[in-house]
Amino acid sequence: MAAIETVDPLWQIIVESAPLARDLIPGMRAFIDECNSAIKTIIWAPTYLDVPQAYLADPGNAALANDGNLVSGTGGLTIVANSVTTGLDIRRGDLISLVKDDYRSMHTVMTGAVAASSSITLVVEPYVPSYITAGAVVKFKNLELNVRMEPNSGEMTDDYLPVATFNLQEVPK
CATH class of the missing domain: 2.40.30.290 (Elongation Factor Tu (Ef-tu); domain 3)
Structure with missing residues (x-):
């Protein structure tokens, strides 16, 4: 996928998880595998300011x-x-x-x-x-905001308590 510059400002979100407990690792790995192609739209909700x-x-x-x-x-x-x-x-x-x-x-x-x-x-x-x-x-x-994971941005460390990182890009639908 080529980078395209437009005059439209879009939300770009860099996500880094907390260290994941063992029971959360399979679900996060499946999420990254499912979304890493930038085809699946995700509804993202900010947690840092969830009310005015x-x-x-x-x-x-x-x-x-x-x-x-x-x-x-x-x-x-x-x-x-x-x-x-x-x-x-x-x-x-x-x-x-x-x-x-x-x-x-x-x-x-x-x-x-x-x-x-x-x-x-x-x-x-x-x-x-x-x-x-x-x-x-x-x-x-x-x-709510529609986003997609940027292609191949999803990663997870290979540690006892791994950390997942990925980049999200706003999309209309």
Whole structure:
């Protein structure tokens, strides 16, 4: 597979596991074997910021009960979502994901806001791709991103407690 440069910014994730206990080794080896060809799409969920910053101490907060509904995107960077809980606090650096059918994208909030009248307007990066259209689900927790393992990037050390490493690349579907 040749490297292709485009103007489209895509998520690239470098994954390194913790040392794997013996009972986890076969499953990880099978996962690497299955995905190492870059044909299988994986739904990846970040663990480092799985809820907005305002709710780190209270991930079950009622403000996170509703996913939003994408109403519009202006210039690909400003999104408007409705059907959110009034008072929802989304801050700069928070992550959101947009889901439309089998398409998924993830975005970092550049300019946050507090929802009013069940609506919120956010500035995000990277821009919202054209396959994410009005009616998409806006997720503030339980985020999702479609990725594939870069070809032949999956490896596992040959140790008593091996470590697995691989690179993931965002894909639309």
